[in-house]
Amino acid sequence: MRSLLALIVLIPAALAVMSYDSVKTLLGNQDFFAQDVAWKSKARFGGSEWQLTDLRAALGRSDIPPDLVPILVDFTVTVGEPDLQKLWLGCRIMLIDAADRHWLPTGAVSFRQADDAKTCVSAMFSGAKSGDTLKVRETFLVPKDATATIRPAVSVGSERPSFLLFQRPQD
Template sequence: MTAIATDGNPAADRQAEKKWRRRSLAALAVLLPLTLAETSYDSVREWLHGEDLVARDVDFGRSAPFGGSDWRLADLRGGKAGRLPDRAFAVIATFSVTIGDPDLQRLWLGCKLMLTDATGRRWLPDFISGVSLPDGVMNCTSAIFSGARKGDVITIGDTFIVPEDAIKTIRPAVGLGSERPWYLRFQRPPK
């Protein structure tokens, strides 16, 4: 006995079976993409919140609200220093940050200073023997646990190793966990 009861007519049975097969294939064409979208939604959401994908450009000398505080590029300088490979330069980027919301452990979790260039490459902070941050400059982690209060102005910075071909187009950037997928990308200081 078949799942579809007909009058015992074999032609009608084949016709009904073809009809249900077409309906099943149409349902599969609709349900498969919906199932994939539903099962990947959380993964895509987590990926978006873990990556700095969308830049908010900030002119040099201007500040921008980000992660409950106002960020401004204070300085960008570089040159040959320490034991660097050929055609590599040390770069120090510093930011002046006016604290708005002092809950930095929540708002700045995943704080990441970086450099980007015109081709989209990124460089994260790196240790450079013989190169240190200027006095009074903290890295992201130190700033998060510094106990800064509303209205305090702190200086955050880090050191980077950048290839020679990127020096003319690098731009400092800041990413914070509470703001992802957005990040701030600052214009270089005028020459």
């Protein structure tokens, strides 16, 4: 009888121990908990200080379908801890609308960028040192119906499952 009771306790405990790594990996690869950041405010994240500096549509392109809008998102990042390759692993900048639809950067549309603007991934491998300021820019293609409610978000491996969700500019 004691053996049966021990099994009732030990089997769920063994399953919990065996699934711990799987649950930890699942949570480590997903963005679940948004940390709201006010427009023009700075937020410490992934060992650096992030500030959304611009969110704008890039109109006037005839090579883009009429139902899509190219969106440029600019951040200024002040590097705190310089090990960006570790802290920013899986760096992801995205746009999220009010319907919780997500868009990742696109390479389908290119715009001439300032020489010092980097993508999230190229900034990670830039060799930046503590105190350096990086300009990070990503380009998106978003349906016209989403442009009124999109908000930029930043996610890095060292902070997951949390991510930064920036407020839109005040009109």
